[in-house]
Amino acid sequence: MRELKAQFCARRGELFLILGVEAGFFILGEILFAVIMHTEGSENTVFQIGTLAAVIAAAFVIGTMGISVLPLHFNLAVSMRTARKRFMPAFLLVSCLENLTAAGAAYLLSLLETRIMQTVYSGMSREFVSEYIFQWKYILAACLGLVALNMFMGMLFMKYGQIAWAGFWVLWVISTVGAPKIYKLMKQVQGTVLGDIFRSVSDFTGGFTENGILAAAVIVSLSLLAVSWIVLRRQEVKM
Secondary structure: OHHHHHHHHHOHHHHHHHHHHHHHHHHHHHHHHHHHHHHOOOOOEEOOHHHHHHHHHHHHHHHHHHHHHHHHHHHHHHHOOOOHHHHHHHHHHHHHHHHHHHHHHHHHHHHHHHHHHHHHOOOOEEOOOHHHHOOHHHHHHHHHHHHHHHHHHHHHHHHHOHHHHHHHHHHHHHHHHHHHHHHHHHHHOOOOHHHHHHHHHHHHHHOOOHHHHHHHHHHHHHHHHHHHHHHHOOOOOOO
């Protein structure tokens, strides 16, 4: 309990940062949507861009924060004679509570945006239905996945240092630059052998059910947590 309280006190700033990012991007999304409606307009639909911007921004911050958050608190706690088996459960629990709080804040923002749209754009249907996303099965799976990603990325950085940084940067470049090129290539190779391979892969992945995908995400997350713990229980402190 003492370690859990210490984690709460030490990581309050992270929660304030996440909530601040959510609120900021929500406001930015609302301003952007108002400008679009004023300049271009829409016949009968509106889009919850504020909620979407808040969710994406918060997920990005939480997902990348583990690179620095885990090493900082791990090194500090272990250097002060805190046992790893006491530190890690407290760290994971606080991380889960942070994620759940961020999800709750995003849900409240979605309710606010819904009320704004019902008042300002009455009679128009919403293209992005937030009630579909804010379901417990999605929220819990996403929270677990982000916690696992945080812990795994932090572990890699502690274990491999600058090599891990370089690996993260390469993956980021591939995901942002390579993905559009792959999509363009898939359109260009239709009717060829390579196109048939792409279509087979797409048909195979498209055959998974929603519950199957969620179960796979949970299994992957638990595997990342297990691997991270195996490494961290012997990890030396690096200040």
